[in-house]
Amino acid sequence: MAPCCFIGGWLIEKFGRRQTLRTLGIPFFIGWIIIIFSTNFTQMIIGRFINGCSIGLLNPSMSVFISESSSPKLRGMFLALLSFSFALGIFVSHLIGTWVSWQGTAIISAFLPMASVIILAFVPESPVWLLSKGKIDDGIKAFYWLRGYGENAKDELKAMIEKFKSTEPSTGVWRNDLKKYNTPKFFKPLIITITFYLTCHYSGVHTITFYSVDIIEKAVGGGIDRYVAMLTIDALRVITTLITFLTSKNCPRRTLCILSGSLTAASMIDDKTIKVSMSSRKITEATKS
Template structure:
C-alpha cells in the first residue's frame, strides 16, 4: 500500500521542477522527489524480499538496482539531447505507470499474516506462486514464524498518538534482541563501507569527473557509456549472485572496486601532476570507472541492500529496514557533499585513493563479519543471529531458540504507554 502512495509524490516533484518559475519552486520539487525516493527504497526492497523464494531472493532484489540503473541510464542519455525541464516531465511517466500497475498485485503474505489476515495471506501466496504450486509447506513455515513473533492476537482500540508511542516503545525495547541489534550493526557498517567507496560521487559528478580526469571521449558520451555499462553490470550481477556464494563475491567485488578507484586516481595523478598525455592515458579514466561500475554491481552494491531487507525478523522488518534505508541515504548525502572537501584535503587524485582504501576495508569486513544467507529462509536467518549471540533470558532445557521472542510482552508495553 505504501508503494502505491509514493508515485504521486514523484509526479508532484517532477512537475514542480519542470514548471518551476523560480529557484524556490525548483528546490521544493527536488525536496519532494528526495522524500519520495527515501520513502520508496525500503518498502520496495522489503516487498520483493518477502514475496521471493530463498533461491531467487537476492537476484530479484538485485533487479531493483537494475531498474534503478535503467532510469539513470535514460536520464544520462536523454539529458544529452533534451533540456532539464522536458526531462523532468518525461520522468513523470514511470511513477504514473507504477501507481496504476501496483493496484493489480497483492500485499505481501508476511505482512498480511502479521496483521492476522491469514486467509488473504494464503491467497496472496498462492497468487504469487501460481495456481498449480503447492504452497502448504511454505505457508505453514511462514505462519509459524509469524505466530512466534506476533505480539497480540487481539487488537485494542487506541488513538493514533498512543499507537505511535506504543510502536516506538516496542521498537526501542526490542533493540536488545540479538536478532535485531546484530543485523542492525552489520547493516550500519556495511552501508557505510558501501557508500564511501565513492561510487555515488561518480554517478552524481560523472560529467565533471570525466572532464577533470582528461577522458579522450566527449564527457557526455563517456557518461552515457558509464551508465550503459553499469546497467548491463546489474543484470550480470543478478545472475552472478544467484550462482555464487555471497561472502566471497562481496570480498572480490570490494577489492575490484578498490582497484578501479586506485586506477582512476592514478589517471588523474599522471595527467595533473606528472603531465603525461596521450590517447591511451585519456582512456584510463573511462576504463577505471568501468571496472568500478561492473565490480560494484557484482556484489558490493546489491548484497548490502539484500541484507537490509532479509536480516531482520519479520515482526520488526518494516521498521528496521526503514531505519537502515534512512541511514544509507544519509551516507549517500554525506558522500556526495563531502566529495569536494575530500578532493581539497587529499588532492583530486588522493580522493580516489582514499575511496580505494575504503574498498579494502569493505573486503576485510566481509571476510571477518559478514554472514552468508544464500539459500536460507528468513526464519533460518533469524535463528542464526539468535543462536550465535548471547540469549537474553535463561531458557528451559529443550526450548527452541529458532526465533527470538520479544523481550517485553504487549501488556507491559501497554502499562508503560498508559503511564506516559
C-alpha cells in the same frame, strides 16, 4: 533522504508495503511537476527535495515488498534486480537527457510514478504483512496469487502461519517492545548492512552518477565527447549489475561483495596514482621551464 528511510520503515509496517508504494507515486509526481514548471533555483530545489524524500521512503518499501513476495530460492536474484533497475533507470534518463531538454526529460519522468501506481493496483499486498496483522484469509490468497500452489509454496505458507500464530503480540509499551531489538539476530545484521551501505555510497557512486559530465570534462579535457563517456559509464554499470543479477543465484553473496569492493578500491587507487603522476609531471615541467 536518509531520515525518510526510517519513516518508510514505520509506514510499511503501519499501512502495508503495497499501499505505501502506491501512495508514494503521488509525491513523486508532484515533485516532477514542480521541476517542470520551475522558473528559479529555489523551485527546482523544492521539487528535488520532494523527490529525494520520496526515494528515501521508497527504498525500504520496495526491498521489503520484493523479499516478502518472492520465493526464497529466487529472492537474492530479485533483490539484485533492484540494482539493475536503478542502473538502467540512470542510463535511460541520461540517454534521454542527452538529446531532450531537461523539461522534456522531467515530463517523461513524471509519468513513470503514476504508471507504477496503476500497475500496483493489480498486485496483492504482501502476504507476510497480511498474516502479521491477523488477516489470514487475505494473506493466503495473496500468497497463492504470488507463489502458486506448488508443494514447496504450501509448506512455506504453513510454516509462516504457524510462526505468526506463535508470535507474542505487541504489549503496547514501547520499552518492552524495544527489548526484542536488543538481540544479536537484530543488531548484527543491522551493523553489517549499515557499514556496507556507508562504505558503498562513500566510494563516490552518486558523485560519479550526478557529476560524471563535469568530472570527465575536467579530467580529460576536450579530447573526448563527455556525454558519450557518461553514457559509456552508465552502460558499464548496467552490464555489471546484470551480471550480478544473473550470477547471484549460484555465486555466494559474500564473494560478490568482496569482489565488488576490491575492484572499487583498486580503481580508486589507480585514479589517485594517475592524479599524483600528472601533478608530478606538471611540477617537473614547471621546474625545467
